[in-house]
Amino acid sequence: xxxxxxxxxxxxxxxxxxxxxxxxxxxxxxxxxxxxxxxxxxxxxxxxxxxxxxxxxxxxxxxxxxxxxxxxxxxxxxxxxxxxxxxxxxxxxxxxxxxxxxxxxxxxxxxxx
Amino acid sequence: xxxxxxxxxxxxxxxxxxxxxxxxxxxxxxxxxxxxxxxxxxxxxxxxxxxxxxxxxxxxxxxxxxxxxxxxxxxxxxxxxxxxxxxxxxxxxxxxxxxxxxxxxxxxxx
Numbered sequence: 620x621x622x623x624x625x626x627x628x629x630x631x632x633x634x635x636x637x638x639x640x641x642x643x644x645x646x647x648x649x650x651x652x653x654x655x656x657x658x659x660x661x662x663x664x665x666x667x668x669x670x671x672x673x674x675x676x677x678x679x680x681x682x683x684x685x686x687x688x689x690x691x692x693x694x695x696x697x698x699x700x701x702x703x704x705x706x707x708x709x710x711x712x713x714x715x716x717x718x719x720x721x722x723x724x725x726x727x728x729x730x731x732x
Numbered sequence: 733x734x735x736x737x738x739x740x741x742x743x744x745x746x747x748x749x750x751x752x753x754x755x756x757x758x759x760x761x762x763x764x765x766x767x768x769x770x771x772x773x774x775x776x777x778x779x780x781x782x783x784x785x786x787x788x789x790x791x792x793x794x795x796x797x798x799x800x801x802x803x804x805x806x807x808x809x810x811x812x813x814x815x816x817x818x819x820x821x822x823x824x825x826x827x828x829x830x831x832x833x834x835x836x837x838x839x840x841x842x
Contacts, residue, residue, distance in 0.1 A: 707773075720781065721830060728773075
């Protein structure tokens with residue numbers, strides 16, 4: 620039982636390049652989230668999904684797109700990377716129980732030059 | 733006003749000390765509360781849930797004060813390994829209503 624996994628762990632991009640971050644969970648959770656974490660800023664929600672085939676915008680969605688084609692996977696895309704997107708990206712999943720909480724993947728460190 | 737607020741610290745304490753953090757939340761309808769621990773360059777990991785009746789796990793005690801809208805985390809007999817950032821999280825049980833504090837940094841020194 621791996622929980623939440625993320626690939627890649629590290630990536631360096633040049634401005635304007637694109638990439639996709641993959642998040643996978645094996646807990647059969649309905650809800651999945653993408654956050655970014657910057658020094659002194661805490662976790663900021665980018666996009667989230669409440670189920671297969673559905674996505675919605677979070678607090679800081681600009682410059683990102685997401686897809687949830689399969690329940691266990693949640694993809695985050697950067698179409699044209701900018702230096703302001705240099706950050707650590709965390710994926711999380713959450714069950715539907717009233718006391719469920721979010722479980723995080725190990726993160727992806729992205730640097731945009 | 734932020735949904736969840738924490739003192740960023742750092743709290744610098746000697747080994748063996750008792751230290752407490754508070755976290756205030758703004759939505760009185762919030763239903764679930766949690767403390768996470770985050771080590772440097774790692775993901776947040778669930779430390780403990782916070783129940784209305786309080787919750788104790790070894791040296792850690794979490795409490796909820798609904799009237800004043802805050803949760804607390806008490807660490808007794810601090811260890812060097814407790815050094816980390818502690819995030820509180822509040823859930824109003826809507827899928828997009830899960831809020832994290834920015835974290836409180838704890839440094840336990842020999």
